[in-house]
Amino acid sequence: MTNNIDVLNVDLGARSYPIHIGAGLLADVRSLLEPHIGNGRIAIITDETVAGFHLQTLLAGLDVDNVETIVLPEGESTKSFAVLQDVLDTLLKANFSRDDTLIAFGGGVIGDLTGFVAAILKRGCRFVQIPTTLLAQVDSSVGGKTAINTPAGKNLVGSFYQPKCVLIDTDILETLNARQMRAGYAEVLKYALINDREFFDWLEENAVALLNGDAATLRRAILTSCAAKADIVKRDERERGERALLNLGHSFAHALEAKAGYDNTLLHGEAVSAGMLMAFEYAQTLGLCSGQDVQRLRAHLRKQNMPTLSDLPAAITHDPKQLFAFMGQDKKNTKTDMKLILTRGIGKAFIEPKADQASVLNYLIKVCNS
Secondary structure, three states, rough: OOOOOOEEEEEOOOEEEEEEEEHHHHHHHHHHHHHOOOOOEEEEEEEHHHHHHHHHHHHHHOOOEEEEEEOOOHHHHHHHHHHHHHHHHHHHHOOOOOOOOOEEEEEEHHHHHHHHHHHHHHHEEEEEEEEOOOOHHHHOOOOEEEEEEEEOOEEEEEEEEEOOOOEEEHHHHHHHOOOHHHHHHHHHHHHHHHHHHHHHHHHHHHHHHHOOOOOOHHHHHHHHHHHHHHHHHHOOOOOOOOOHHHOOHHHHHHHHHHOOOOOOOOOOHEEEEEEEHHHHHHHHHHOOOOOHHHHHHHHHHHHHOOOOHHOOOHHEEEEEEEHHHHHHOOOOOOOOOOOOEEOOOOOOOEEEOOHHHHHHHHHHHHOOOO
């Protein structure tokens, strides 16, 4: 058994589950998962890139016969009805049952898709998350949000469905490229911007080491992020209230992703990077957030070479009215009201249930044309 494992608990009563965080966990995956998955069959759902780097290590760690492996293309376009249908068909033809387990072995795309498959396959089967990107390790693998994308927008078809366990092997991050690390860092930064100004202070000092793969720095950031998310999720599992804070910048970000067409020209974390600064800027236009905090965030993003709106291709930013239309389709909205997560400064995010839509559009027109 691997030593020095940190274990967090997502406290949801009968649906509670542990998050194991440590180095080299794939080698001990069988003993770590056994308490949570029973004796049924296993299907691993992964993507081509992760399979090339890590699939054999996972299979060796599982050390069981008759594992179904489904290897999918990499990228947001995989979160689609067509791929969902293909995966379901494969599992149904193999006669997978409710007593079997799906392993989501990949980044946020694979985790979201696999979780949704698990939620609807024969009305629900077991699944576990083994996230392989920084973004998935600190955010999307925890909390039970599952979904696919549609032409109307991101994550508009899905369900809340909790995993039985999350295994975070920090060694996997050694194979991530710099772009993927920066994309994941956006979600780390999000937790600081929501309600932890001290964490932001720490990130200002340690982001370079984190992005360069320093093991101790990464582990602290992952622990802090997962603990913050687990704390919110246990109080608001289905996003009826404060869990919406975890979407800081995401209304803008999802609109940017939809405009980009989910074609990998804009990673989710890159959109979140731009979207969080947009949320701060828009809050500043309303007199809610100081220009000093906006500038501090902007400078931090620049220092880490993370994108802001002005860095994105013109094909994404040239049509502010279309971006506004995509924001109007966000699942947080009601029939008449646009809900935004805004801020009064670093560590002071709040939910605005009825954003002034005219001022949002005016802001988009201004920043997209500047």
